[in-house]
Amino acid sequence: MLRLKLVVEVVSANGLSDRQELLNPFVQLHFAGQSYTTSIKRMVRCPVWSERTTFDVLDKQRLPSLTLEASVYNAIDGCQVFLGKVRLSGATFSESTDEVIKDYQLKGGLFKRSKGVLLLRVFLKNEAPVSQVIRPPVPRRPLQVPVDAVPKEIQPKFEDGMIVWRTHYLFVRVVKARCLPNVDIDEKPDPYVEVNAGNLRGITKFAHEEQNPEWNSTFAFSKRQLDSAQVTRIYAVIYDGVTFGFIGLVSFDLNDVPLRSQNDKPVVPQWHRLIDESGRTTQGELMLSVWRGTQADEAFSESWKSDWLEASVTARPHIVPKVYNLPRLWCLRVHINEFKCISLASGTKFVEAWVKVVVGCQHKRTKIVKKPLAHYVWDEELTFVAAEPFEDGLQISVYAHLVPRIGEVIGQTVIPLETVQRQVGGLSTGLERQWLDLQIPPNASDSDGGGVELTVSSCRINLTTCLDGGYGAQYGFGEYTKDLRLAAEKTSNPPVVGLFELGILGAQGLPPIRRGNGRFSLHPYCVAKYGRKWVRTRTIINNCHPSFNEQYSWDVYDTATVLTIGLFDNGLVEESSSGKYKDVSIGKVRIRLSNLQPGRIYSHGYPLLILQPAGVKKLGELYLSVRFTTRSLVNTVRMYASPNLPTMHYEDPLSVILKDNLELPAIQIVTSRLSRMEPPLSKEAVEYMFDVQSNFWSWRKSRVNWNRIMSVLSIFNTFWRLFSYICSWQNPAVTLLAHAVFLLALAFHQFILPSALLYIFLITIWNYRCRPSYPSHADIKISLADTVHPDELDEEFDTFPTSRTIDLVMMRYDRLRSIAGRIQAVMGDVASCGERITSLTTWRDPTATAIFGFFTLAAAIMLFFTPWKILVAIAGAYTMRHPKLWRKTPSFVRNFYQRLPQKTDSLL
Template sequence: MHHQNSNSAARVSNREDYMSKDASPLLGGDRWMGSRVDRLTTTYDLVEQMYYLYVRVVKAKDLPTSAITGSCDPYAEVKLGNYKGTTKHFEKKPNPEWHQVFAFSKERIQSSVLEVFVKDKEMVGRDDFMGRVAFDLNEVPTRVPPDSPLAPQWYKLEDRRGGKVRGEIMLAVWVGTQADEAFPEAWHTDATSVNIEGMINIRSKVYVSPKLWYLRVNVIEAQDIEPNERGRSPEVFVRGQVGNQVLRTKTCATKTLNPLWNEDLVFVAAEPFEEQLVLTVEDRVSPRKDEVLGKITLPLTIFDKRLDHRPVDSRWFDLEKFGLGVLDGDWRKELKFASRIHLRVCLDGGYHVMDESTMYISDQRPTARQLWKQPIGMLEVGILGAERLLPMKTKGGRGATDAYCIAKYGQKWIRTRTIISSFSPKWNEQYTWEVYDPCTVITIGVFDNWHLGSGGGGSGKDLRIGKVRIRVSTLESEKVYKHSFPLIVLEPSGVKKMGELQLAVRFTCLSMTHMIYIYGHPLLPKMHYLHPFTVNQLDSLRHQAMTIVAARLGRAEPPLRREVVEYMLDVESHLWSMRRSKANFFRIMALFSGAIGLFKWFDGVSHWVNPVTTVLVHVLLLILICYPELILPTVFLYMFVIGMWNYRFRPRHPAHMDTRLSWAEAVHPDELDEEFDTFPTSRPQDVVQMRYDRLRSVAGRIQTVVGDMATQGERLQSLLSWRDPRATALFIMFCLCAAVVLYVTPFRVVGLVAGLYMLRHPKFRSKLPAVPSNFFKRLPSRLDSML
């Protein structure tokens, strides 16, 4: 018994580990160095105020030259206790300019004196000391944004004994918080193991996704097509290409020199429009061979940007034909006029170009800024820190994690700085987004940095630690949510908790009237309903948009690498997974559980399981029959009472990753191996055969359920379709009799008789199916026509 209780307690504890918890960080800051610095009044009120000693090293002048080399290669060294940071050095430059900022955390300060040294890198084996400047930390001023930056000053260099030497250095030293403008670009004390090449990859940055447009190419017709083989009637189609996107029209139904298509090819294009539209008219010579009959290359900047559904003027474009000729023994391509093509091309800005999974969309605005509405609120997120992160790499024979966060909402991406070698990093960075629709999701992911240079790690892909999603509509206005969310990932070995992420979130509503209007407004821009895309088009366009966003953000500095962007955009969410299929099935069953429970309750009432309840239902039935005008008010009042009662049980915190809902706790190892398999598969033939058989089994059950639903619908249709003449004749005669009876009988009497019949005592019931059920089951369906 004791062993069973222990196992039960362990399972409960394990489930609690996967749930979000309340966090109580000290928000808004406190004091630094005793009474030295008072609490700063800033807008960073969702994070703990972190105090830093900032040192801006600007430049130096009149530095002495070496007596041996006749020049100097100067660099500056900022030292505070056991911590020191160095600038880059310049060769043979007595007047260097560094423009670097160093930040020393309050928690790591172990000295009351700050020293800035200027040294000569060329003085090998000798004292390379050129001069220094010392500061007493008690005399360092405090800067409170939005005050202007502290102006740097010239300081005379001193020797080790305090005597003046040749040369001056321009510095600025102050105390500030992470709200300071210098914070993102500063060198931090926890990055001492990172070399200069890796510094760029640990800084916090804000990114903006490229503005995406749908490029709609309406291929109408072509004229005077010249086939390569004279006398042959060509089978012509048009192939379009924009960057890596390739689409084609159908082959013209008639073999003619003036083919007609009138088809749309839709691509995704990003500003600035670097790619070009390449159209080729091709002839299907054989099933495996196509010949180019004409080609045209058009820059995207020449096309109009359409904001609504107004028609676009069509234009004729001349095609160029490529033929092979010989000139001086060398092959060359000879351009000559062949024919022309009729196009209608535009950049559609009235659509929202989705670059993420439709399940977790974070922006629903159209591309064209002219169509944007006013924001309805502000979303503020404070990324506080993480706890109990697992080691993701090995450094010096010990496990280590270099964690940073990525947050994505709308077009704005943010990246926090990387905290080196810490399993409990503290970021305390706060960011703000404008909210245009509450039914959107912000995603915050945590990653391990593998691009710190030779001094800080490898150069592989950044590893995912976990992510958190928060739907804005689930947040109450003006309320600060401070929670610790579990970071959960699914690996081939099963579900795994990687740590916890502490967040502080606040949504501020700017206009309640506008908010109410948004709830009655269509989810997507108008163009999605006037000229909708097919499901296959949307899947293809979404994939192309993800690819473009990943490529563009990968060109930033520091780059958001492809593996990070794809994880944030849920690129793999549309792939088949047995686990997801089970999870979605049980989600559907949970939806029907309420209706099933209601039917079970009514069945218990009608069978007099609880006589008191049945009598009360009889009383309610009599009241509603006597006063039918109370039926609808009673229904709405009942829903109001249920809503008010459920207010006590409303969610107190945003939703988290639910391992039980995701069906990740009881997933079979082979199903996990199938989910993490490559596409196309890389598994042996016998494994693939087993999985194919399993897939056929599952699909067979789904097919049976769908077929049963179709059968019931077809039986309902057959009531009046005379597929069964006798059944239809009986039904229409019943309808005639029912109409006469209902016409001469008051509605109250009909309702009372029907209610009493349904609530009759079990003594008056038969265990055989009722007549309407028997009649309905005998109706024909189209199942008889299935092969």
């Protein structure tokens, strides 16, 4: 079946302005809810586009009532100035492909007239659907991106100062029982309580042979589940754990259950007489309390929840919410000074020795020293990462060998990290140096493989160890972790500047994940990290549109920090029994606190964008509400004047290479600790929150950073273009006005700086109306995710080391060499510019240096006797002179500069 298409070719335009000025025009086409925008033609009077686009005609019968609208705009500094438009009725369209180009008179708005003409070619054409067209193979094109990749504002209605919706629950707290009857004559019961609400059942633990048992268990039944099951009564039944016999029950009508608000006092438990199955009272009493509340109730966090019934028994411990506290990280410094021993067999032979230090999974060694085995001096410091509580000791081993690459341990010891001296600030001065006796292993007297024995005794090593808290939680962790505090509690931390509240509302449109058994399901949960406090929401079982409605808060010490929220699939729900699980990352959202207006609630749906080898993909939306409240304006102003990092980072800074080397061990320690908590946080989730692979090479990221640099420098480019436009005298009125402003500023030079500051202030006030309405989010245009080539993505997601074929790696290596060659050429040009300037006074070119010397002498004498205002006026008038006075050839200064010597002729 053929489909009708409307083909529109935008050819050109003329007469867009009465004045002889250059424009930046472009055309926007609108037809039946579809739109198309041409490219912008820069600095032209009669633009020529010759661009063609097609629109779908869904209903041919409605074509006469449709309208094609072509609007012409002029782009000026990011703004669109309307120049005119053309409206064509659908009744005038023909299906002839020989339709000629027609000129259409532009019409202005309500109070504006336009004399311009727009040339268009419009006709109808029948095309086959894409599925019926057999296309030849074509090269892979850049991938397309989702259109709705911008946060969407929502208008929720919260209550009582909360920033999440209230979720109603029915709470049942079973406290204890008394005077329960025996099962047999001499056998006491093993009672337990089953709370029954329709098909929802919660069970307490067993009490062994107790007639007066205590449980203190709380159950929370979702109102949504109760309403769907049409439950009207709730039962608390006591059974015997051995015979499973019925002992007694207590029932309540849901209409009689009281509603408890957040400000009310807790409901006091009461004793209730047990009744049997026939409704008569029986022996024993049960103490419990029943009330209706929300997730804001203090009993909610410790209660058993009816939502967990959909998960298996083994998976239930892994779906509960949790608040994690990251371990305190310390910078462990080990300074190896010297080593002494008594050699019994090696004599005066030269022996190579080194020291190996091991802390957990971190292994480092000193340099190799070659001399007779007796006394070695290294004076070398090794740095590690340690975390509290300290689990691994500091293992020190001294290696030595006579034969190359064959070494043995001649002494070793283990130092508990709890005994290592600590410091919280300042340089590493005043630390005690200590001598430690090393244990000599039994194999130290064996042959070294070369027929010579290394027999030693009385081994001692001198070293200095220190746990430095000044670097505590500041290791790497990517760009988004300046929110971490120091490791040492004694260190003076900055004052609290505010409170940050996060409400995780829910998500929509999440994709299901294929399991090992072939079925599709999704068990989402969220993780939010800020500082040393991480939070994890409960897992919603098998739901692609989960509703969390959980609220958390953090104390803020610095607003120049970032909160990260990640959404994951819980692999333990279905694969906990097999022991092999992997939490799949669905997406993340980053919110910078400094972007938030204090006191305002931001409620938005953030698109979950993830970059895959197939391109950028939207995996749903995460709905969040955030609020930042300032506690002290004085502390906030003081925060902006305080340094970002602790004092140690400035007094004794770590090198860039050392920071990179410490980043991975720090992340491994945090990952190991979080994976051993209940519920465990998987390695994949922790590494995804830390952006572990963010430093891997990517041509896309390189182009992104280049565009960022050019965007920063665009203000200078804009100023230069404006200045060139003034100097070109294309608009004499503007150029003469610039001359007048220049002379006025020269006459009243004392007002230049105040006027500039006032202008910046006015620009700041003017930009207030364009302030962002939502926190910053991942931008696919800035990230170039909408134009990235598939081969670049394949290179970005390649493993390290590579797993691709040799031919593909060679091609990418050659491409990288060509890119590096261009960067190398630019670096050489920059170096040549600097070398030309420095050669002015070095007499590398005696003639040029002599000319420069006489010039500086003459300039000094002239500047001494000539007022500087006259010199500035002459320079300004000369720069902005009329183009008829310009020289066609380069100036004397440029010719002189280009002939200055450089060091390119000295390179190999």
